[in-house]
Amino acid sequence: MAALIVASALFMQNLDSTVVATALPTMAKAFDVSPVTMNIAITSYLVSLAAFIPASGWVADRYGARAVFRAAIIVFTLASVLCGVSQSLAMLVAARILQGLGGAMMVPVGRLLLLRRVGKTNLVAAMSWLTMPALLGPVIGPPVGGFLVTTLSWHWIFDINIPIGIVGVLLVTRFIREDERTDPGQFDFVGQILAGIGMAGLIMGLSSFGRGALPPSAAVVLTVVGALGALGYVLHARHHAHPLLDLTLMRVPTFAVSVYAGSLFRIGIGAMPFLLPLMLQLGFGFSAFQSGLITFISAAGALVTKPVARPMLQRFGFRSVLSVNAGISAVVLGLTATFRPGWPIIAIYAVLLIGGVFRSLQFTAYNTIAYADISPERMSRATSFYSTLQQLSITLGVTVGAAALAVSGAIAGKPHPRLADFSVAFVVVALFMVPAALLALRLPASAGDEMSGHATARR
Secondary structure: OHHHHHHHHHHHHHHHHHHHHHHHHHHHHHHOOOOOHHHHHHHHHHHHHHHHHHHHHHHHHHHOHHHHHHHHHHHHHHHHHHHHOOOOHHHHHHHHHHHHHHHHHHHHHHHHHHHHHOOHHHHHHHHHHHHHHHHHHHHHHHHHHHHHHHHOOOOHHHHOHHHHHHHHHHHHHHHOOOOOOOOOOOOOHHHHHHHHHHHHHHHHHHHHHHHOOOOHHHHHHHHHHHHHHHHHHHHHHOOOOOOOOOHHHHHOHHHHHHHHHHHHHHHHHHHHHHHHHHHHHHHOOOOHHHHHHHHOHHHHHHHHHHHHHHHHHHHHHHHHHHHHHHHHHHHHHHHHHHOOOOOOHHHHHHHHHHHHHHHHHHHHHHHHHOOOOOOHHHHHHHHHHHHHHHHHHHHHHHHHHHHHHHHHHHHHOOOOOOHHHHHHHHHHHHHHHHHHHHHHOOOOOOOOHHHHOHHHHHO
């Protein structure tokens, strides 16, 4: 029940972060601004989300994970109401910043709730639930947003969060028990400022490269500022007794491999929701709604994987699954580069469905093995650290995909992306996933056996 409640809240957050993009042109008309200017509605949310995620672990320890998670749902839901009633772009941006604050607490603290309540033997099944929102949101968002904007109005893309939020608060109150509060030490204000600048600058700068929300020069400046902020945080954390993001967690082999390999894997997967709809619309001539129906099929893989994740990990172990499955996922993503209008639609569906299955299994394994050897007192810091890097790597995926698309077009001397350019971009992002397979081999053969039951299976 706890896994289902947390997954529903995370689905609301993931759906909202993608559904808004579809409504930007309509919202631009309503606010009498250009569609390019409306990108600030997405950017302001991402910046707020990135800036506040690092503080989530400390806040959960100080005030209790259950209380913070419930408060985050309330904040996110109220901010959705404010977004829906916004009469100006400034009001919408303010509401989106508030939404980002709620989302920043909801994602890592929701995961922390599960880690504290679910035993290691059941953690694989619990993480399977959490994998689905991350995979379903980006592919369901565009068609849902298109349907609501076309048939109703743009306000509904925010209003759909209201019933989900209300039910979520009631379920958390009824089914998730109170947890003990701990003393996390004095809040690291300097670390929050440096980490906030680093994450906000990198997220805003890198996402601008991908979405064209800002001029290239501004994107470069923001990226540099973000990189300097991140570097400043690293130097600060080395001399702080209780840093906001605990870099010593990288000394834990299972956590480090999950971070390094998972980040590379997410670069490839993070590019897909950006590249695939564009390829289907610009290269195949499909409408936004038609492309949304096709990309939706990859989300079905998450549903298929849930019942098979634990048996696969029990049979083969984390190291084998993470290494082999990453290689297979890279190959399947590379196959997307061969899509052409002449392909039978069933063949495209098959590739996307198979890719969704392997991606979901990989995310479940990463999200589980990351916490295999983390002590209970460090769990909150681990969730905030892991969530921070997740957000950054997914954004980097969009940037890498957009850069590959632009470079391929520039070499060909074409001002607009061609189908061949999308093929190049898919191959590039798929290659980023290959090192993830090699990094997984650094895990001990027995890594995560307590979670997967692999040792028992061998005996």
